[in-house]
Amino acid sequence: MAEKKKVKKEKEPDITFYHPDLLAVPENEPPYLKGYKCKKCGQLDFPKVAPCPNCWGEEFEMVPLSRKGILYSFSDLYIGQPGLETPYICGYIDLPENVRIFAMLKGEVNTFKCDEEVELTTGQIRMNADGLPITSYMFQKA
Ligand SMILES: [Zn+2]
Numbered sequence: 001m002a003e004k005k006k007v008k009k010e011k012e013p014d015i016t017f018y019h020p021d022l023l024a025v026p027e028n029e030p031p032y033l034k035g036y037k038c039k040k041c042g043q044l045d046f047p048k049v050a051p052c053p054n055c056w057g058e059e060f061e062m063v064p065l066s067r068k069g070i071l072y073s074f075s076d077l078y079i080g081q082p083g084l085e086t087p088y089i090c091g092y093i094d095l096p097e098n099v100r101i102f103a104m105l106k107g108e109v110n111t112f113k114c115d116e117e118v119e120l121t122t123g124q125i126r127m128n129a130d131g132l133p134i135t136s137y138m139f140q141k142a
Contacts, residue, residue, distance in 0.1 A: 016128055018136035022047050023122070030067055031122050033137060035099060036060040046099050065101075067120040068142050069093040072100060076109040083127040083134075093118055093139050106140040117142040 017023070025031045036048035040057030046065060051058050074091030089105040089112060105112060106123045118139040125136045 016132055016134045018125060018134045019047075023137045024064070025122060031120055031137065032067060033065040033101065033120060035063040035065045035097060037063045044097055044099055046101055063097075065097060065099060066095045068117055069095040069101065069119075069139070071105075071112060071114055071116050071118050071139070073114055074105060074112050083129070083131075084125075091118075091139070101139075104136075104138045106138040112141070 017025070022034055023031060024034060033046055034048075035044050035046045036050075037044045037060060038052040038055060038057045039059040039061055041052060041055040043052055043054040044063060045053075048060060050060065052060075070093065072092040072094045074089055076087055076089050078087050080086040080088070087109045089107065089109060091103065091105050091112065093101045093103060095101060104123075104125050105118070106121055112118075119142040121138050121140045122135050123138040123140075124133040125138065126134050128134050
């Protein structure tokens with residue numbers, strides 16, 4: 001007797017999140033980056049820098065950062081490495097909280113412009129050693 005064929009497709013491998021301490025992805029809500037505010041002097045950093053480079057404080061409060069910012073600068077990159085397909089785009093994003101974020105940009109090369117508005121999203125930044133996608137924060141055109 002022939003076995004009944006499986007109708008359901010095999011479960012996709014779990015996506016591996018990179019930097020879960022820096023990126024929050026709440027269910028049914030947009031993702032946000034976690035800024036860390038020094039409880040002593042109020043300096044806000046992303047990622048967390050401990051001790052605080054301004055006052056050597058060691059206690060921090062997590063502050064959700066704005067999801068939109070201005071693209072300060074970027075590069076289209078054509079040289080990859082294992083697990084990283086080319087071309088890809090990296091840039092610096094200035095958030096209203098006066099924090100500059102370094103991140104990969106989601107989109108096509110030759111389409112970004114400095115000073116344009118971008119917003120936080122998530123996406124595949126590379127593959128791990130097993131060939132599974134690693135998802136983390138990225139920015140895309142707002
Ligand atoms: Zn401080």
